[in-house]
Amino acid sequence: MTPETDKALDKLTAEVQRLNSHRFIRAQNSVWRLIGFQFVRGLAFGLGSVFGATLLVSILAWSIAQFEFLPVVGDWAVQILQYIELAQ
Numbered sequence: 001m002t003p004e005t006d007k008a009l010d011k012l013t014a015e016v017q018r019l020n021s022h023r024f025i026r027a028q029n030s031v032w033r034l035i036g037f038q039f040v041r042g043l044a045f046g047l048g049s050v051f052g053a054t055l056l057v058s059i060l061a062w063s064i065a066q067f068e069f070l071p072v073v074g075d076w077a078v079q080i081l082q083y084i085e086l087a088q
Helices: 003-020 024-030 031-065 072-088
Strands: none
Touching: 003 024, 024 031, 031 072
């Protein structure tokens, strides 16, 4: 081999070693690490979804409760708001 190919091969070897030491690749190489990572990822997604939905429904119920001039919607919204306040 020529000195140029040796140099290119050394660069390629160094780059592959750097890639293999990356955290994502290390997690993919171990089944248990991958399972743990996906479990934590799922917990974070689920928790964020629950908090987001709770906040959205609370804001929506509060804003609907402000429409007291609509008898049916206003009474219904006041009941929802009272239920939310009791739950806290």
